[in-house]
Amino acid sequence: MSDKKPFYITTTLPYVNSDPHIGFAMEIIRADVIARWKRAQGYDVFFNTGTDEHGAKIYQNATAQGVSVQTYVDGYAATFKELTKALNISDIHFIRTTDEKHVQAAVEMWKRCYDNGFIYKKTYQTKYCVGCELNKTDSELENGKCPIHPNREIELIDEENYFFKFSEFQKPLLDFYASHSDFVIPDFRFNEIKSFIERGLEDFSISRLKSKMSWGVPVPGDDDHVMYVWFDALTSYISTLDWPDEAGSFNYWKEGAPVQYCGKDNLRQQSAMWQAMLMASGLPNSRHIVINGFIISGGQKMSKSIGNVINPFDVLEMFKEVTDYPEDVLRFILLHEVPSFEDGDITIDSIKTAYTAYLANGIGNLTNRIMKMATTYGVLYTDYLGGGELDEKQYNYPGVWSKDYESFNLNSAIKNLFGTFAALDVYIQREEPFKKIKLDESEAKKDVAYLLHHLLQSSYELEVFLPKTAIFIRNCVHENKMPEKPLFARLP
Numbered sequence: 001m002s003d004k005k006p007f008y009i010t011t012t013l014p015y016v017n018s019d020p021h022i023g024f025a026m027e028i029i030r031a032d033v034i035a036r037w038k039r040a041q042g043y044d045v046f047f048n049t050g051t052d053e054h055g056a057k058i059y060q061n062a063t064a065q066g067v068s069v070q071t072y073v074d075g076y077a078a079t080f081k082e083l084t085k086a087l088n089i090s091d092i093h094f095i096r097t098t099d100e101k102h103v104q105a106a107v108e109m110w111k112r113c114y115d116n117g118f119i120y121k122k123t124y125q126t127k128y129c130v131g132c133e134l135n136k137t138d139s140e141l142e143n144g145k146c147p148i149h150p151n152r153e154i155e156l157i158d159e160e161n162y163f164f165k166f167s168e169f170q171k172p173l174l175d176f177y178a179s180h181s182d183f184v185i186p187d188f189r190f191n192e193i194k195s196f197i198e199r200g201l202e203d204f205s206i207s208r209l210k211s212k213m214s215w216g217v218p219v220p221g222d223d224d225h226v227m228y229v230w231f232d233a234l235t236s237y238i239s240t241l242d243w244p245d246e247a248g249s250f251n252y253w254k255e256g257a258p259v260q261y262c263g264k265d266n267l268r269q270q271s272a273m274w275q276a277m278l279m280a281s282g283l284p285n286s287r288h289i290v291i292n293g294f295i296i297s298g299g300q301k302m303s304k305s306i307g308n309v310i311n312p313f314d315v316l317e318m319f320k321e322v323t324d325y326p327e328d329v330l331r332f333i334l335l336h337e338v339p340s341f342e343d344g345d346i347t348i349d350s351i352k353t354a355y356t357a358y359l360a361n362g363i364g365n366l367t368n369r370i371m372k373m374a375t376t377y378g379v380l381y382t383d384y385l386g387g388g389e390l391d392e393k394q395y396n397y398p399g400v401w402s403k404d405y406e407s408f409n410l411n412s413a414i415k416n417l418f419g420t421f422a423a424l425d426v427y428i429q430r431e432e433p434f435k436k437i438k439l440d441e442s443e444a445k446k447d448v449a450y451l452l453h454h455l456l457q458s459s460y461e462l463e464v465f466l467p468k469t470a471i472f473i474r475n476c477v478h479e480n481k482m483p484e485k486p487l488f489a490r491l492p
């Protein structure tokens with residue numbers, strides 16, 4: 001443990017029943033921006049992600065494909081790890097819910113909740129959507145089907161299960177929310193979960209009969225049951241920190257004001273169920289739950305049958321020909337073109353349009369224009385200060401947009417930043433240093449020094465969003481050289 005202040009951030013763990021979704025790419029990119037911003041502020045950051053690998057849906061999919069469940073989950077875990085590399089996600093810890101240390105943590109979480117009197121056994125009947133891995137009440141079904149999974153049959157469960165006493169946490173949760181007014185971000189999601197809790201809570205089942213579904217963490221002290229997938233998966237946010245060992249990395253949870261990113265379909269699980277489990281086991285709660293909207297395409301939910309699914313790997317592939325940094329293109333699209341909290345709509349066409357406007361004709365072209373003038377006229381960025389030494393530390397997040405970061409409004413932050421790039425373009429058009437150079441060389445050089453200075457300054461701010469692009473621009477300015485090829489070439 002270093003003497004820097006700890007900070008903890010995690011994504012949800014994607015359930016490994018399909019290829020990585022663009023929505024997960026957005027979630028982990030946003031968490032990465034916050035992790036990079038905190039590191040730049042001097043925090044010691046623990047950044048967690050991983051894969052959720054138990055449950056009936058995975059068991060059924062593997063069986064249907066005729067492979068062992070372990071082989072099935074190993075394949076997906078590898079794909080998700082590959083995605084984090086492909087998106088240039090910084091310095092992550094990757095927990096799999098099939099990792100031995102996670103299984104042990106889930107067992108310990110169960111024991112503590114049990115010992116504290118929050119787990120009991122009863123016979124019950126329920127309707128269950130395997131697609132959601134959630135119980136459904138009749139009011140949540142449409143024509144007897146889950147509205148999110150209309151092609152799946154609702155399963156009827158009639159068995160003896162262990163239950164978690166969620167009903168006892170209505171008051172503790174509401175009290176906790178009242179004393180943490182920015183616990184769930186944004187506000188409209190916080191209000192949603194508050195009214196859900198106010199309506200009253202029902203205990204939920206946290207086990208499955210092993211004879212029916214064996215792919216889960218064994219329930220301690222009862223060989224006939226395995227844990228319900230959510231109970232085990234939620235523990236991953238601390239199993240990654242080697243909990244129940246509370247002496248080492250667990251300090252990131254205790255002292256690191258834990259931030260959890262998730263999609264809006266995870267509101268209840270992250271901000272209520274998981275918080276109740278933490279309370280039941282006597283552990284500190286999370287600090288912020290940040291809820292993303294969904295990404296739709298062309299006005300519709302993405303689906304294979306409509307054919308509007310945008311796969312993150314495909315987008316990376318699409319831009320390989322025009323830039324060395326396709327990951328920065330996708331990072332830009334998901335940060336700049338999707339609102340921070342509301343649903344966003346992107347299509348392949350809108351991705352291309354945004355690429356052309358902001359990257360090819362935007363910062364790519366701007367860098368080229370400024371460096372062309374700088375190298376031709378012999379101007380250095382230090383000329384802005386009369387050739388003096390420049391303390392570049394002052395460029396590190398001058399705080400103009402720190403409110404945006406603190407409120408997780410990254411869409412606003414990146415739009416502000418690209419506004420400053422656009423302003424540099426306007427400056428060139430207005431001052432026309434390329435014409436001025438023949439009339440008033442000294443004034444033209446001042447203009448170029450001004451442009452270099454602000455390009456360099458903005459590159460620092462850009463680094464949390466588009467890390468490779470930012471470093472590329474900075475190198476051009478520092479070394480006073482033209483890009484050898486366009487940073488973002490025009491699309492064919």
Ligand SMILES: [Zn+2]
Nearest residue numbers: 129132146149
């Ligand atoms: Zn469902």
